[in-house]
Amino acid sequence: MTAPPVPTNNVPTNNVPTPDAAKPEAAKSGARPSAAEIRADAIERPPGLIRRLPTSGVAMVGIGIILFWTILAITAPWLPIDPPNKSDLASFANPGPSAAHWLGVDIKGRDILARIIWGAQRVLTVAPLAALCAYLVGCPLGLLAGYYGGKVDAVVSRAGDVILSFPIIILYVILIATIGPSILNIMLAVVLASGPGVARIVRGLTLEQRHLDYVAAAELRRESAFYIMFVELLPNCRGPLITDFCLRVGYTIITIGILGFLGLGLPPPDPDWGTMVKEGTTMISIRPHMSLFPAIAIVTLVLGFNLVADGLRELSLKD
Amino acid sequence: MIQAVVRKFVSLVLTLLAASFLVFAVTEFSPGNVARKTLGPYAPQESVDLLYSKLGLNDPLPIRYARWLGVLVGAKADPLQDPALGLDFKDPRGDRYFLNFGYSSLYKVPVNDVIWKRLGNTALLAGLAFGLIVPLALVLGILAGMREGSVLDRTISVFGIVTTSVPEFASGVFLVAIFVVWLGWLPGTSPLDAGAGWPIWSQLILPVAVLVLYDTGYVVRMVRGSMAEVMSKAYIRTAILKGLPFRDVVVRHGVRNAMIAPFTVILLQINFLISGVVVTEMVFSYPGFGRMILEASLFGDIQLVEAATLIALVVAVATQFVSDIGYALLNPQIRLS
Numbered sequence: 001m002t003a004p005p006v007p008t009n010n011v012p013t014n015n016v017p018t019p020d021a022a023k024p025e026a027a028k029s030g031a032r033p034s035a036a037e038i039r040a041d042a043i044e045r046p047p048g049l050i051r052r053l054p055t056s057g058v059a060m061v062g063i064g065i066i067l068f069w070t071i072l073a074i075t076a077p078w079l080p081i082d083p084p085n086k087s088d089l090a091s092f093a094n095p096g097p098s099a100a101h102w103l104g105v106d107i108k109g110r111d112i113l114a115r116i117i118w119g120a121q122r123v124l125t126v127a128p129l130a131a132l133c134a135y136l137v138g139c140p141l142g143l144l145a146g147y148y149g150g151k152v153d154a155v156v157s158r159a160g161d162v163i164l165s166f167p168i169i170i171l172y173v174i175l176i177a178t179i180g181p182s183i184l185n186i187m188l189a190v191v192l193a194s195g196p197g198v199a200r201i202v203r204g205l206t207l208e209q210r211h212l213d214y215v216a217a218a219e220l221r222r223e224s225a226f227y228i229m230f231v232e233l234l235p236n237c238r239g240p241l242i243t244d245f246c247l248r249v250g251y252t253i254i255t256i257g258i259l260g261f262l263g264l265g266l267p268p269p270d271p272d273w274g275t276m277v278k279e280g281t282t283m284i285s286i287r288p289h290m291s292l293f294p295a296i297a298i299v300t301l302v303l304g305f306n307l308v309a310d311g312l313r314e315l316s317l318k319d
Numbered sequence: 320m321i322q323a324v325v326r327k328f329v330s331l332v333l334t335l336l337a338a339s340f341l342v343f344a345v346t347e348f349s350p351g352n353v354a355r356k357t358l359g360p361y362a363p364q365e366s367v368d369l370l371y372s373k374l375g376l377n378d379p380l381p382i383r384y385a386r387w388l389g390v391l392v393g394a395k396a397d398p399l400q401d402p403a404l405g406l407d408f409k410d411p412r413g414d415r416y417f418l419n420f421g422y423s424s425l426y427k428v429p430v431n432d433v434i435w436k437r438l439g440n441t442a443l444l445a446g447l448a449f450g451l452i453v454p455l456a457l458v459l460g461i462l463a464g465m466r467e468g469s470v471l472d473r474t475i476s477v478f479g480i481v482t483t484s485v486p487e488f489a490s491g492v493f494l495v496a497i498f499v500v501w502l503g504w505l506p507g508t509s510p511l512d513a514g515a516g517w518p519i520w521s522q523l524i525l526p527v528a529v530l531v532l533y534d535t536g537y538v539v540r541m542v543r544g545s546m547a548e549v550m551s552k553a554y555i556r557t558a559i560l561k562g563l564p565f566r567d568v569v570v571r572h573g574v575r576n577a578m579i580a581p582f583t584v585i586l587l588q589i590n591f592l593i594s595g596v597v598v599t600e601m602v603f604s605y606p607g608f609g610r611m612i613l614e615a616s617l618f619g620d621i622q623l624v625e626a627a628t629l630i631a632l633v634v635a636v637a638t639q640f641v642s643d644i645g646y647a648l649l650n651p652q653i654r655l656s
Contacts, residue, residue: 162337167593167631177616178345254486261488288496295489303484
C-alpha cells in the first residue's frame with residue numbers, strides 16, 4: 001500500500017460478514033483490493049487477472065480439473081459408454097469395478113462411470129448457469145444500492161439481510177420441498193438464496209468506487225446512471241467478482257449435491273451426483289463403491305473451482 | 320453505544336419477523352394445501368372444508384401470519400385444538416400459552432413435545448464440533464499466518480482448501496467407508512441409543528468429525544488472513560528489531576491483535592453448523608433437529624416446519640447480534656467512534 005486509503009462511506013457493519021453469505025464469499029475480505037489499489041490499477045493498466053492466471057500453480061491445477069470434467073461432459077454422447085439409464089442386471093452378480101464396468105454398477109445395475117459422466121454434463125450446466133442467474137439478479141441490485149444509497153440502499157440491503165439471516169440449507173430444503181425438485185426450481189432457489197450475497201458484495205465494491213474521479217468524470221459528461229453503473233462501475237469491480245463467481249459455482253455444486261443427497265435433487269432417473277451418493281448409501285456396508293465414486297466426482301469438481309478462486313485471490317493480492 | 324445496541328436489536332428483530340413471514344408465505348402459500356396437509360391424505364373432504372373455514376384460510380397471508388403469531392405468543396387459542404375438528408389433538412399445556420407452536424401432523428403430538436429434545440441432541444452435536452473447530456482453527460490459522468508464504472503456511476492453506484471442497488455428505492461417505500466398512504472401529508449410524516452395542520460416545524465421533532472437517536478450513540483461512548495482516552504491521556517489526564524472541568512476538572503482539580476480525584467469523588460458525596447438521600444428521604440417522612426439519616418438510620408438516628425454522632432463525636439472528644456487539648466491543652476503532 002503506497003497511497004493512503006481513500007475514505008469510503010462503508011459503515012462498519014458492512015465489513016462484518018453475515019452468516020450465510022460468508023461461506024461463498026470466503027475470499028471476499030482477502031480479494032477485495034482497496035480503493036487506492038484499484039485507482040492505481042486504472043492508471044497503469046497491468047495485464048488483467050485472467051491473463052496472469054497461468055502464473056498461478058494452484059489455479060492451473062484447478063483449471064485442469066475443471067477442463068477434465070468439462071471435456072468428459074461435452075464428449076459424453078460420443079464416448080464408448082453405456083447409456084446412463086441402461087440397466088445391466090447380469091452384471092449385478094458382481095457389481096464391483098470390472099472390465100465391462102470400470103467403476104462398477106449401482107443398485108439398479110446401471111454403469112456408474114457412464115452415470116458420472118452424464119451427471120457431469122448436468123451439474124456443469126446447472127451450477128454455472130444458476131450462479132450466473134444469481135449474478136444477473138444480484139449485480140443490478142448491488143449497483144443500485146451502492147450507487148444511489150439512501151432509501152434504495154436501505155430497501156435492497158434490508159431485503160437481503162432477511163434472506164441472509166437463514167441457515168442456508170434450511171432455506172433450500174423448505175423451498176424445494178414446497179415447490180418441488182426440478183432444474184428450474186433449483187435454479188430459482190439458488191438465485192433467491194445466493195442473489196442477495198452477490199448484491200451485498202457488489203454494493204460494497206460500488207461504495208468503494210462511487211467517489212473516485214472516474215465516476216465524477218462520467219457524471220460531468222452527463223452519462224446516464226445506467227451507463228455509469230454498468231459500463232464504468234461494474235467492470236472496475238470485476239477482480240473480486242470473478243473470484244467470488246468461482247467460489248459460488250463451487251458452492252452451488254455442493255448445494256445441488258446436498259439437495260440430491262437429501263432426496264430433493266434433480267429428478268430421476270437421469271443421473272445426478274448427489275442422488276447417486278444417496279442411492280449408494282443403502283448399500284454402503286457391502287458395496288461402498290456405489291457412493292464413493294460419485295462422492296469423489298463432486299469433491300474433485302468443487303476442488304477445481306475452489307483452487308481457481310484461491311489462485312485468483314492470491315494474484316489479486318499481489319497487485 | 321447503548322443507542323446503537325438498541326437500534327441493532329430492533330433491526331434484527333424486524334429481520335427475524337420478515338424471515339419468519341417469508342417461511343410462512345412459502346409453506347402456507349396455497350391455503351387448500353394447509354388444511355389437507357394438516358389432516359393427512361385420507362381425511363374426508365368435509366373435515367378439510369371445516370378446518371379450512373375454522374382456520375380462516377380464505378384470509379390474506381398477512382392476517383393469517385398475524386394470527387399464527389398470536390397463537391405463538393399465547394394471545395389466541397390454537398384453533399387446531401377445537402374438538403369439533405376431530406383431530407384428537409390434546410396438549411397438556413392447554414390451548415393458550417406462550418410459545419405454542421401448534422401440532423405436528425407428522426409425529427401426532429404437540430410440536431413442543433418433539434422439538435426440544437431434538438434441539439438438545441443437535442446442540443450436543445454442534446457444541447462438540449464447535450468446541451473442536453475453534454481451538455483447532457486458531458492454532459492452524461496462527462501457525463499459517465505467522466510466517467506468510469512459508470512451507471507450513473502453504474501446507475495448511477492447501478489442506479484448508481481441500482477440506483472445504485468436501486461437502487458433509489461426501490466426507491460422511493468417506494469416513495463411513497474407512498472407519499465402519501473397512502476397519503470396523505465405529506458404528507455407521509448414530510441413533511443415540513446404546514442398544515445396538517455401540518456406546519453413545521462412539522456414535523458421536525463420526526458426525527462430529529464430519530462437521531469439524533468441513534468447517535475448520537474456512538475458519539483457518541480467516542484466522543490466517545488476519546494473522547498475516549497483523550504480522551506485516553510496523554509494531555511487529557519493531558518488536559522483532561528490539562530483540563524479542565519470535566515466539567513472544569507472535570504470542571504477545573501478534574495473536575492478541577489478530578483475534579479481533581476472526582471473532583465474528585467464529586461466532587457465525589454456529590449458523591453454518593445449523594446448516595451442516597441437516598446433512599450430517601441424515602448421513603448418520605442422528606435424531607436431531609436438522610433431520611427433523613427435513614422430514615417435516617418432505618412430509619408437509621407445516622406447523623413443525625414453521626416452528627423449527629423460527630427457532631433456527633432465532634439462533635442465527637441471536638449469534639449475529641452477539642457477534643456484532645462483541646466485534647464493536649473488541650475493536651477500539653469502532654468502539655470509540
